[in-house]
Amino acid sequence: MRVMVFVKASPESEAGVMPSEELLNAMGDYNEELVKAGIMLAGDGLKPSSAGARVHFSGKSRTVIDGPFAETKELVAGYWLWQVRSMDEAIEWVKRCPNPMMSDSDIEIRPVFEPEDFGAEFTPERREQEERLRASIASQQA
């Protein structure tokens, strides 16, 4: 199964405090282990929400709201995409993660939908389209 692992924001990450060299080293070692175990598929840090925007959809209307956004604890500061055997395996790996923040922090693990989760509404045509799009993204990136 694939899971998204979200690092939640903290007052420091929202204030744009950059990680120390020590934390970058610890994260580098942790990422090294994830890659060796064949778990890591992708990962990035996100700039503070002051650099972001939201688009709110209501019926046909679209409203753009500029960051920063207020509810720090619910914002995302970074993510990984992992391939794991189970949620328990993902939890064990998260527990070994160096605390990415100077203050207390939360990491959220969320299973990703796979095509087989969608049932009959995800028709063979759509499935084929999705596979084709993913293949063309892969060839654009290569």
Place this chain on the structure above:
Amino acid sequence: MRVMVIVKATPDTEAGVLPTQEAFAAMGSYGEELVKAGILLDGNGLKPSSTGVRIRMDGRNRSVIDGPFAETKELIAGYSLWEVRSMDEAIEWAKRFPNLTGETELEIRPVFEDEDFGEAATPELREQDDRLRAEAAKRKAELANRGA
């Protein structure tokens, strides 16, 4: 620049209501346009927070909190990763997202690149980061080929 586009949860996504054929068709056409424009790098839907967990890090303690989580509007139902020229370009594309559920919100967040970290990202760290990204991308491609 790369941006992460976060699709916020709604009561429907949190209740596990799956997209209809019509919704899949609209998302498929939108994905098609993003790929043609060379913008789409990745994207996935997430299962409701009832299937997720949080790990709280407090000093050396690690506590596990099982989902579901309460603040639906702040939860994430899906994401995609885009390569764009500017935030304005990202916002223009986001506005074309098919809104099939009445009320939705997308959040667009620029991604840190190596050069944003300044001197804390030593040459050794950058080299390690490049190598790990290449290996992770290779693993992702292998799994995709296997249809995993």
